[in-house]
Structure formats: structure tokens, C-alpha cells
Amino acid sequence: xxxxxxxxxxxxxxxxxxEGRIPFCPRDLTLGLDAMGVRTDxxxxxxxxxxxxxxxxxxxxxxxxHDVTMGCISSYGLEVFGGEMKYPPxxxxxxxxxxxxxxxxxxxxxxxxxxxxxxxxxxxxxxxxREKRPDLGLCINIPGPVTMAGFARRLETVMMDLLxxxxxxxxxxxxxxxxxxxxxxxxxxxIADALYMASASDNPDMMGDDDYRRHSLPAVSRISERMxxxxxxxxxxxHGVFSTDDRRGLFLESASVADGFQxxxxxxxxxxxxxxxxxxAVLGGINGFSSLLLGPEERIRRDVxxxxxxxxxxxxxxxxxxxxxxxxxxGNLKVVADELRRRTA
Amino acid sequence: xxxxxxxGMRGSGKTTALREAVGLIPVPVGFIANNLExxxxxxxxxxxxxxxxxxxxxxxxxxxxxxxxxMREKPPALLICEPPGTCEDEAAPLVNPxxxxxxxxxxxxxxxxFFEPGKVLGGLTSRTVEGLxxxxxxDESDVAAVSFADLLADDDRxxxxxxxxxxxPDVRVLFVSPVTGEGIRELASILESEGxxxxxxxN
Numbered sequence: 001x002x003x004x005x006x007x008x009x010x011x012x013x014x015x016x017x018x019e020g021r022i023p024f025c026p027r028d029l030t031l032g033l034d035a036m037g038v039r040t041d042x043x044x045x046x047x048x049x050x051x052x053x054x055x056x057x058x059x060x061x062x063x064x065x066h067d068v069t070m071g072c073i074s075s076y077g078l079e080v081f082g083g084e085m086k087y088p089p090x091x092x093x094x095x096x097x098x099x100x101x102x103x104x105x106x107x108x109x110x111x112x113x114x115x116x117x118x119x120x121x122x123x124x125x126x127x128x129x130r131e132k133r134p135d136l137g138l139c140i141n142i143p144g145p146v147t148m149a150g151f152a153r154r155l156e157t158v159m160m161d162l163l164x165x166x167x168x169x170x171x172x173x174x175x176x177x178x179x180x181x182x183x184x185x186x187x188x189x190x191i192a193d194a195l196y197m198a199s200a201s202d203n204p205d206m207m208g209d210d211d212y213r214r215h216s217l218p219a220v221s222r223i224s225e226r227m228x229x230x231x232x233x234x235x236x237x238x239h240g241v242f243s244t245d246d247r248r249g250l251f252l253e254s255a256s257v258a259d260g261f262q263x264x265x266x267x268x269x270x271x272x273x274x275x276x277x278x279x280x281a282v283l284g285g286i287n288g289f290s291s292l293l294l295g296p297e298e299r300i301r302r303d304v305x306x307x308x309x310x311x312x313x314x315x316x317x318x319x320x321x322x323x324x325x326x327x328x329x330x331g332n333l334k335v336v337a338d339e340l341r342r343r344t345a
Numbered sequence: 346x347x348x349x350x351x352x353g354m355r356g357s358g359k360t361t362a363l364r365e366a367v368g369l370i371p372v373p374v375g376f377i378a379n380n381l382e383x384x385x386x387x388x389x390x391x392x393x394x395x396x397x398x399x400x401x402x403x404x405x406x407x408x409x410x411x412x413x414x415x416m417r418e419k420p421p422a423l424l425i426c427e428p429p430g431t432c433e434d435e436a437a438p439l440v441n442p443x444x445x446x447x448x449x450x451x452x453x454x455x456x457x458x459f460f461e462p463g464k465v466l467g468g469l470t471s472r473t474v475e476g477l478x479x480x481x482x483x484d485e486s487d488v489a490a491v492s493f494a495d496l497l498a499d500d501d502r503x504x505x506x507x508x509x510x511x512x513x514p515d516v517r518v519l520f521v522s523p524v525t526g527e528g529i530r531e532l533a534s535i536l537e538s539e540g541x542x543x544x545x546x547x548n
Binding site: 091094155246271287 | 399406431433434437438439446476478547
């Protein structure tokens with residue numbers, strides 16, 4: 001009997017078999033809104049609309065045919081700490097007010113407060129997706145610890161803190177990590193197959209190798225260890241260059257703190273595959289901001305082939321180079337799914 | 346409006362050369378830098394200047410669109426931008442989303458990247474972080490502007506052009522020196538009107 005998409009995904013991520021086709025896990029954060037043709041603020045405008053969110057996720061999956069979804073239209077729950085998010089009608093949610101730009105405000109909050117209406121609504125969406133499509137893989141998307149710190153305090157400020165006030169970074173990242181653990185426990189409980197740490201600012205290119213080692217890696221390790229104790233594998237997706245010889249040590253350290261490592265655009269897949277071996281699952285793939293956005297179809301097929309060839313024999317799960325959000329042509333994403341099936345079924 | 350994105354590592358000589366080139370451009374020019382120092386250097390030759398605050402890599406596409414939209418309230422004929430973020434990042438992933446939605450309203454100049462000569466020779470390698478970045482930047486560019494050209498012998502120029510074309514056979518190699526004026530007029534012409542954004546659309 002053929003494995004379900006969920007089994008294929010978990011087989012690769014949790015260290016099982018690499019047999020069968022390569023699963024496809026585009027990080028579908030908001031693109032589902034385009035699949036249903038609904039406004040961003042229809043989901044986020046007032047109370048989070050879990051049913052509409054789930055319908056969007058499922059509509060996109062029905063159109064594209066990917067194996068793993070993120071279960072909900074995603075945002076970050078910073079409002080509970082006094083932050084402000086913007087939800088442009090046809091755009092992507094973004095932080096516009098930073099709750100801890102005055103670090104003393106952090107003392108007014110507890111990390112547990114992260115589970116507010118938004119997080120509850122996103123979980124409900126995931127529950128609906130799980131109920132309707134138990135055969136699909138389901139990941140919970142959270143930011144990485146320094147990435148969340150950047151949302152909470154403004155990234156420019158955090159980068160200055162790294163130089164001038166490292167103790168503040170320590171305290172802030174600790175708070176964010178505690179909050180992320182609480183959010184992850186709540187959102188994964190009983191429904192999710194994996195946790196996904198989207199970590200654009202947990203990034204050695206920006207922080208420097210030493211600060212990345214000091215702040216990001218231990219915090220990511222704390223989160224994934226906690227998840228592992230609950231039977232949930234984790235994926236770590238830092239941005240930055242990891243495929244070069246001079247970053248090999250840092251790559252191996254980064255790959256060891258979770259069950260899966262996703263590389264971002266700007267990396268060479270071959271050296272990542274070689275360095276990683278079978279020690280963890282490798283995720284990564286087609287550039288979302290060139291091939292996937294602009295096409296044409298031949299270019300997308302060529303690039304999919306390039307990743308399949310580079311990752312042959314590895315515990316590989318195809319993703320896009322970063323998350324997929326509204327505005328991306330859904331037809332181009334379907335080309336990826338189709339080409340992957342055609343070449344690896 | 347024409348949008349010209351000019352990339353290149355810190356210290357590659359791009360702002361100095363740009364300041365000379367913009368001085369030759371007869372139409373109003375806007376400039377958005379990714380750091381305050383570059384913005385200050387360009388203030389005297391541009392009608393409007395701005396800079397990109399430092400954001401997460403995932404936020405930079407939206408930031409690019411937002412800042413260029415602000416300039417369009419009173420649009421310059423030519424808007425020159427450094428890529429948001431750091432000078433080490435590839436530019437095409439940030440330009441492409443704007444290209445995808447605005448290509449009917451905005452003309453896109455060739456993507457120009459500045460290179461220090463010493464970093465090209467033997468440096469376009471995927472084995473080091475800096476080498477891989479330089480290699481990716483060469484690969485995505487329509488024009489490779491090689492700075493400090495007044496210090497280069499003919500043999501060096503040939504070797505540099507060869508190294509760049511090994512990575513990107515379509516790249517136009519332009520040697521530039523604000524000291525002698527070499528390449529400055531051509532750079533101005535590329536920014537203002539000559540050619541279009543091409544390589545990142547199929548690379």
C-alpha cells in the first residue's frame with residue numbers, strides 16, 4: 001500500500017525510510033488566501049476566523065497537491081504583549097509596533113500570555129485541517145528565538161544590543177524562547193506532526209558566528225528538546241550561508257539542534273547534502289523570489305531537478321527557499337509539486 | 346520612473362562611482378541607501394535621498410516596495426537603490442517581487458553590481474562565505490562594474506573579465522574609475538536609459 005503524504009513526510013523527518021517519492025512541504029503561511037480569493041483582514045480583522053483560515057489552507061492544498069501544510073493562515077501573536085500588527089487587505093501581516101522597544105515593558109508580561117485569541121484561533125484552524133485531511137502532514141510554524149526577539153524589540157535595536165547590551169539580548173531571547181515553548185506545546189498538542197522554526201534573523205550573516213552560537217543555537221536547542229520530549233520533531237530554518245567550507249562547523253552545529261535543517265536561498269545544496277549525511281533531514285529548494293515568482297515553467301522544472309539530483313539518497317524534503325505568501329502564482333507552485341511527483345514517484 | 350538597483354560589497358567603490366555618474370545625469374535622481382553613510386554621500390547630487398532601516402531578510406521585499414512607493418509620491422525620473430539589508434546580500438530576490446507587480450509602470454535598469462578587482466581573481470568560489478556571495482552576485486548581474494580600474498594592468502583586466510564570465514556568460518563587464526573617469530559616463534548611461542533588467546528573469 002502506498003504511504004500517505006503524512007507518512008512520507010514523517011519517514012524522512014523522523015529518521016525512517018527514504019523510500020518513495022520526495023514529499024513537498026511549501027511553508028504555506030498566507031498563500032491560501034489567494035486560493036480562496038479572500039482578504040487578509042477577513043481572517044485577521046476581528047476575531048481570528050479559524051474556519052476561513054482552514055478553508056484557505058485546504059483550498060490551496062487541493063489546487064497544488066502538496067504533502068504538508070502549516071494548518072493555518074499565520075501571523076505572530078505579539079499583540080498579547082502590547083505589540084501591533086498590520087493586516088493589509090491584500091498583503092502579508094507584519095509587525096508595526098514593537099512591544100519591548102522599551103525593555104522594561106517586558107517585565108509586565110509572562111511568556112505564558114502568548115496563548116491568546118490569535119494563537120487559539122490558529123490552533124483551531126489546524127484542528128479543522130487535521131480533521132478534514134488526516135492523511136496530510138501538518139507542521140506548526142513559529143519564529144526562531146532571535147527572530148521573535150527582532151519582532152518584539154525591532155531588529156535594528158536587537159542588533160545594536162548585541163554590541164552594546166548583550167545582557168538585554170540574553171534576557172529578551174530567554175523570554176521569547178519561553179513563550180515559544182508555551183506556544184509550541186499548545187499548538188502541537190494532539191494534532192501536529194512537527195514544529196517548524198522560521199528563523200530569518202537567527203542568522204550568522206547578520207549576528208556573526210559567535211553571537212549566533214551564543215544566542216540562537218542554545219535557544220533553538222531548548223525548544224526542540226522540549227518538543228522531542230513530547231514526541232514532536234522540529235525543523236530549524238536559519239537564514240544565512242551554511243554551505244561553504246568555512247561554515248561547515250557551524251552548519252553541523254546548527255543541524256544538530258533539531259531533527260531537520262532547512263537551508264535558505266544563497267546556499268549550494270550539494271555541500272549541505274554531503275556535510276549532513278543522514279544525521280538529520282534536509283529541507284530546502286526552489287528560490288521563491290526568482291524561479292517560483294517569475295517562472296517560466298521550464299525554469300521551475302529545471303530548478304526542481306537540480307535539487308532532486310543534489311539531494312539524491314538523502315533524507316530530503318522539498319520546500320521552497322522560504323515561506324510562500326500571497327501574490328505568488330499558485331500555478332507555479334503546482335508545477336513544483338507536479339515535477340517532483342513526475343521525477344520521484 | 347526608472348528603477349536602477351546597484352549592489353556590491355561594502356568597500357567595493359560603488360557609492361564613490363555612483364556619485365560621479367549621477368553628476369552626469371541630467372534628470373532628477375532619487376537615491377535609497379542601505380546605510381546612513383551612503384545616503385549622506387549622495388545627498389549633494391540627488392534631488393531626494395532616503396535609506397532602508399535594517400530589517401529581517403523576510404521583511405526586506407515589503408520594505409523595498411514601501412520605500413520606493415514613498416519616493417513615487419513625487420517621483421524622480423531615475424530612482425537608484427542599494428538593496429535593503431546588507432551589502433553582502435543578493436539583490437535580485439528583492440527586485441523580482443517589485444518587477445513582478447510593477448513592470449508595466451516602472452522601467453527597470455540592468456542590475457549593476459560593483460566588484461573589487463582583488464576579490465574577483467580567485468575569489469568567486471563556493472568554498473567560502475565571501476566567495477559564494479560574490480559568486481552569486483556575479484551570477485545574478487546584468488552588469489559587473491569593476492572598480493579601481495586605474496590600478497589595473499591589461500592582463501588583470503582580461504583575467505577579471507574571464508573570471509566573471511565563467512560564472513555568468515551574459516554579464517557585461519565595465520571597468521570603472523572615478524580617478525580617471527573611466528566607465529563613469531557608461532555607468533550613467535546604463536542607469537539612466539541603456540538596457541534593461543534581464544539576467545535575474547531567467548537565471
